Amino acid sequence: MVKELKNIEKISIKKFQEDLITWFKAEQRDLPWRKDQDPYKVWVSEIMLQQTRVDTVIPYFNRFIEWFPTIEDLANANEDKVLKAWEGLGYYSRVRNLQSAVKEVHAKYDGKVPDTPKEISNLKGVGPYTAGAILSIAYGIPEPAVDGNVMRVLSRILSIWEDIAKPSTRKVFENAVRQVISHDDPSAFNQALMELGALICTPTSPSCLLCPVRDHCQAFHEGVETELPIKTKKNSQRSVDLAAIIVKDESGKILIHKRPENGLLANLWEFPNVELHQPFVMERAKISGLFKESFDMNIKLEKNIGQIEHIFSHLVWNITVYIGTISSEFTDHSEWKFISIDEMEEHAFPVSFHKMLKLYKEYI
DSSP states (O other), X not given: OOOOOTTGGGSOHHHHHHHHHHHHHHHOOOOGGGSSOOHHHHHHHHHHHTTSOHHHHHHXXXXXXXXXXXHHHHHTSOHHHHHHXXXXXXXXXXXXXXXXXXXXXXXXXXXXXXXXXXXHHTSTTOOHHHHHHIIIIITOOOOOOOOHHHHHHHHHHTTOOSBTTSTTHHHHHHHHHHHHOOSSOHHHHHHHHHHHHHHTSOSSSOOGGGOTTGGGOHHHHHTOGGGOSBOOOOOOOEEEEEEEEEEBOTTSOEEEEEOOSSSTTTTOEEOOEEEOSSGGGOOHHHHHHHHHHXXXXXXXXXXXXXXXXXXXXXXXXXXXXXXXXXXXXXXXXXXEEEEOTGGGGGXXXXXXXXXXXXXXXXXX
């Protein structure tokens, strides 16, 4: 049973829907995943758009669909190629989950993305938001798709003073969407809420004078639009110091290492690196000892060529980059290999290691 929101009666739901959808159909951005309502393309775009800006996603989406135009193509693709297509977007577990779920859709549903809340929510990596987005945008089913934009817009429209940083608050906004969503055009309605949050009802300095639903907005009428939504700050990021080394063999090829199958940046390639627990007192010989201890590698550090910083949502890597040599008895195996700089185009690396490579190219 849907709990009635106390402020819902203050707006004309029908007029709110009309004003919002009319604006969206006139002003919506020309985005590649809006060309059609293919559930697969909607799915890919929504996974990419999680924690990533639209402008950043557009070229990635176009390349991804070019490489894997159908569910069957992605289901049958080599994981290394899939990771390469995602390279630079970050949050690599998203694309591994996407491919896993697509394989299930290909095998279990004959390649058709499920169109029921229960079935689609059972797919790996498909949470309430993604499920709602696919069902509403692609299938026209009036399901809520609540992201940060939607929570911000509705907190202002309906004067909802709940902390959006709390996971439990999502239910409040899902409840709100169920009460105001257009059943005639849920696809345009949900996209319009997201678009309004992205273009007009922004986190700071919302453009209220340009807002198509300003007349319905309780926060605007009360002059509190900049106080909403309520959002407590997350804990600060943890800082980690690393030493990474770019090692060449006699032919000039560079040693790379494949990260484990699980955990941060799983299955991506990297330059050998170790964590420094006492970075300010670590001599090069001691760092070489850490490489020996961690990887059984006889490495000699020759020169420090610079430092880079890479920021994740939950931690910061401070990486000191070295060049060095390795004993000649080291040989390739599944997790280690020597490759040329040109061959790096065939391997998926985290952004942090592209920064190191840039540093190295500038050095040589």
